[in-house]
Amino acid sequence: MRYINPQKEKKQKPKKRKWLGVLFCLLVILASITAVGLTCYLVYTTQYDSLWLDLMQLPYKEATVIYARDNNSTQWEEYARLNCTQNKTWVPMEEIPLSLQHAFVAVEDKNFYTHSGISVKRTAYALLNEVKYALTGSYFGGEDGIKQGASTITQQLVKNLTQDNASDSTAGYLRKIREIYRALKLENDYDKEEILEAYLNIISFTGNTAGVQAEAQKLFGKDVSQLELWECASIAAITKNPSRYNPVNNEAAHVERRDYVLYEMWKQNYITQEEYDAAVAQPLKLNYFSTEKDTTEITSYFTDALIEDLITDFSKNYRLTRAQVTDLLYNGGLRIYATVVPTLQTQMEKVMQSGVFPKPKVYVDEAVKDEAGNPVYDANNAVVYQSVAQTPQAAMVSVNYSGELCAVVGGLDKKEISRGFNRGTSAIRQVGSTMKPIGAYALAIEKNKCHYSSAYMDSAVREIEDEETGEVKSWPRNFNNQYSNKSILVWDALSRSINTIAVRVGEDAGVRNIYNFTRNKLDITTFTAEDKDSGPMILGSSTLGVTPYEMAGAYMMFGNGGKMTTLHSYVSVQNGYGKILLKPEIETEQVISAETAYIMNRLLEGVMEGEGTGAGYSVPGKMDSIGKTGTTSDNRDHWFIGLTPYYVTATWYGYDNNYPLEVNYSAHPPTLAWRRVMQNAQADLEYKDFPVSENVQEIEFCTESGAKAGANCPSTKTGYYKPGATPFGICLVH
Secondary structure, X not given: OOOOOHHHHHHHHHHHHHHHHHHHHHHHHHHHHHHHHHHHHHHHHOOOOHHHHOHHHHHHOOEEEEEEOOOOOOOOEEEEEEEOOOXXXXXXXXXXXXXXXXXXXXXXXXXXXXXXXXXXXXXXXXXXXHHHHHHHOOOOOHHHOOOOOOOOHHXXXXXXXXXXXXXXXXXXXXXXXXXXXXXXXXXXXXXXXXXHHHHHHHOEOOOOEEOHHHHHXXXXXXXXXXXXXXXXXXXXXXXXXXXXXXXXXXHHHHHHHHHHHHHHHHHOOOOOHHHHHHHHOOOOOOOOXXXXXXXXXOOOHHHHHHHHHHHHHHHHHHOOOHHHHHHHHHHOOOEEEEOXXXXXXXXXXXXXXXXXXXXXXXXXXXXXXOOOOOEOEOOOOOEOEEEEEEOOEEEEEEEOOOOEEEEEEOOOOOOOOOOOOOHHHHOOEOOHHHHHHHHHHHHHHHOOOOOOOOEEEOOOOEEEEOOOOOOEEEEOOOOOOOOOOOEEEHHHHHHHOOHHHHHHHHHHHOHHHHHHHHHHOXXXXXXXXXXXXXXXXXXXXXXXXXXXXXXXXXXXXHOOOOXXXXXXXXXXXEOOOOOEEEOOOOOEEEOOOHHHHHHHHHHHHHHOOXXXXXXXXXXXXXXXXXXXXXXXXXXXXXXXXXXXXXXXXEEEEEOOOOOOOOOOOOOOHHHHHHHHHHHHHOOOOOOOOOOOOOOOEEEEEEOOOOOEOOOOOOOEEEEEEEOOEOOOOEOOOO
16 A cells, blocks of 8 residues: 655645646736737727718718819819719708617617627627637538627628728638727717717618618608608618618518518517508508719819829828728718819810820831730731820929929820829929939039039030940030030020030039939939939939929929928818818928029020020010920920929920820920910919029129120120129120
């Protein structure tokens, strides 16, 4: 027989209790960590729920309204609407019959008036049902067992408003937890009547209809307030399965479901036996007519640009996906205060479709594709090609000196789709000589490397090897392929767009300096590391190009004293009752001195005069206008960037597929279009001057030597100079 020491046995018992205590503590710690983690998760994932679960906002959700102010106006007026994707009309609770309210409660959530947002019993049963399915592959009820829903009306409202519909196993459970948390919070923030009012106004019915008012008008041709008991039951019968219980297409199934709703109302004492008997005896009598709204109105190019900006900013500030922001814009009932100037936008649209831009056809062989987008092959297994006509396109975009996008048109043809390709904001094109002022000349004058009448030699800067042919050639070449081999002054070189002078000036300023300046100060986003060279940074032959929108923004500094303000298309986004949801991040920076800006302004005036490339295109009238033309290699892109004291406008013209343009037109299309738009849009505006820098000196100079004019100089001109950067001495040539 084995001897057991009773003292040893007594010592073992405390150890067991000790381990049980440790285990209990660990479980408590684990539960606490889980609770804290879950709380943090819920707070983090629901922190922006006010965008979806603000019930005060629901009456405004029939459309998002975009407001604008016209020239010199302080009054905001409706510019455009983004119609809700569903047909619905909000109706207050006092106009919804009690019979309709009770019908929904009876058939969908009989404990609605007493629970706190969720049904603990139904939720527990649904959870056990899911556990059983996970373990056995079947739900309670044997082979006929089904997945059980646990949603209350409050939870259904949460689901419909948030569109939080994750369905895979893990994400689905987390979604359910979020839904429960939100339902409890909603019940804490609103009373039962407010929750039921919201639910009845947003629940989906047949077709594209949502809300009891729109469905009552569609099915019975009457307002919801006029519905009889049996009609109320019909409305409530649909939502369980709008397709199956559609009274128009499935009358028998609908009536059966309607009578079940009436039975539940009787069973729960919402109606009497007599009322029940009379209602189920009623045959289905519809007065059906479609009340579906047309939500396909074509948006303007400005609205397209605005939507893209809002998608970017909402995504950044609220961590939403592109799809979520799009849904919010169309279904959120927002009030957007936009920067568009309707008069200017209208004039721009008219001019761009007026035939100012020639549209010669170029025929190109393109592969034939089937409906799926795949190439079509012939009997010999060769790709089938067809000749397709291509015509040039154009874009125009205007901003003001506060950085506001005032108007944009992204194509020449009549706009037929919403949110298509917007060349004004998205077409990245080579900019040619329009690059010269914002890089070479502006920085050279800023750094006192040259002045208004500095002289440079018009000759090849260097010899380079052609990458394709290996031939050594002179670089850069001027537009006319000639060199005068004489000195040309800065004011004349810029006005006539002489490439050799621009390169010499730009290299004096420093190519890397231009690269850093245009990227970091002027917010041009498309320059790459390969563009740190004279061709891209001075002559505008960068790897990718620049959009018209960014070019307009870059030229802003020449019309407002050297300042650059962040480009933006809206002032604020608010909900229906005035709460601000979003404002753009706007910064204004002095990117060049006021003195340099004024000198550049006067240099660009020369483009519009004499032998300037924009001569004869100044806007008729009393206000000043300045600008710069630009052309890329082989005439693939034609540009004009024009400034008035009100607007900076960039205009581009070319083929989308980069074919060379014909140049046999009598008037430069981008410049002519700009002049017509500005002439019409500014006709009623008050006179305004460009900013003048008092520190800039006006000095008469000799147009041949560039020195201060002497008594014998045959031709003189007024130049504009920074202190300490003026012509040296009197002209000695004459």
